[in-house]
Amino acid sequence: MAEVKLFGNWGSPFSGRIEFALKLKGVEYEFIDEDIYNYKSPLLLKYNPVHKKIPVLVHNGKPICESLVILEYIDETWEKGPSLLPKDPYERALVRFWTKFLDEKCVPTLWKTCWSIGEEQVKAKEESTELLKILEGTLSDKKFFGGDSIGMVDIVANFISYWFIILQELAGLQVLTKEKFPKLGAWIDDYLNCNIIKENLPPKDKLTAYFRARFEAAAAAAAK
Ligand SMILES: N[C@@H](CCC(=O)N[C@@H](CS)C(=O)NCC(=O)O)C(=O)O
Structure with missing residues (x-):
């Protein structure tokens, strides 16, 4: 085996x-x-x-x-089970485009928004909002980035659905809200509601406590 x-x-x-x-x-x-x-x-x-x-x-x-x-x-x-990428070469290229966009642009900028302060944070917040607008437009009327079911783009965007939401709350920010981004908000609900995702996310309390400790350590280091 x-x-x-x-x-x-x-x-x-x-x-x-x-x-x-x-x-x-x-x-x-x-x-x-x-x-x-x-x-x-x-x-x-x-x-x-x-x-x-x-x-x-x-x-x-x-x-x-x-x-x-x-x-x-x-x-x-493992070809059995749901496909993460479509078969069509053009559709596959689009998936790679969006996963690259998520990794090179969205994840670092959203992360920076939560961990920076002052002018740097204001700029990162503006940039994050622009990037989220692009993602909101890409979702359009689809349930998932992959269409009717979860695909590679959804999985790569997982940071936004769960980790970022916890981080922005700890940082006292409201960058991604359902009011500002209704389609992304609905996507987050649908994504986190999938059994496989729900059952395998890190526990919210544990993750929150872990990030809170990192926030406190960063604040203590900045105050020195
Ligand atoms: N580009 C990598 C990023 C992976 C990554 O950032 N891993 C972090 C944990 S979230 C890590 O191992 N960090 C250890 C280090 O930076 O020394 C990927 O997509 O796999």
């Missing part, structure tokens, strides 16, 4: 992407929870010597790194 291991972290949205995809496909795997910010295991460093980051999927002893690469690998390797 195929041996599938995921080196991840319980609270990471990047790690979550891979867990959701494996669960959607019905692939059994062993999860190795790396304490990435304190200690990186020798196996993680062996499997991802270039970036030294989670997630890493190890399939029959062979490592695959970078979540977008891993998601495509999963889709191609």
Whole structure:
């Protein structure tokens, strides 16, 4: 039987992407929870010597790194279960375009909005709003970015649906609200309501406590 291991972290949205995809496909795997910010295991460093980051999927002893690469690998390797990418080459190109947009633009800007202060935060907030407007337009009348069912873009956008909502609340921000972005708001509800997603999200209390501690540490460091 195929041996599938995921080196991840319980609270990471990047790690979550891979867990959701494996669960959607019905692939059994062993999860190795790396304490990435304190200690990186020798196996993680062996499997991802270039970036030294989670997630890493190890399939029959062979490592695959970078979540977008891993998601495509999963889709191609386990064809049973729902497809994460469409078959049509043009549609596949569009999926890659949007996942790249999410990773290169949306995730870093939304993250920065929560962790910066002053002028830097004002600018990041404005940029985040513009990026969210683009996503709102892309959703249009679709239930999911993937159409009627969850696809790779939805999974890659998971940071926005859950992690960012927790972070913006802790930061006292209201960048993404249902009033400002009704389509994204409906997408978040539908996405988080899917059983596979709901059952595999990190517990809200635990994630909130983890981020709160990081916020307090950042504030203490800034006050020094
Ligand atoms: N581009 C990577 C990003 C993964 C990533 O940022 N992982 C973080 C955890 S959320 C990590 O391992 N950080 C450890 C470090 O930066 O040393 C991907 O898509 O897989």
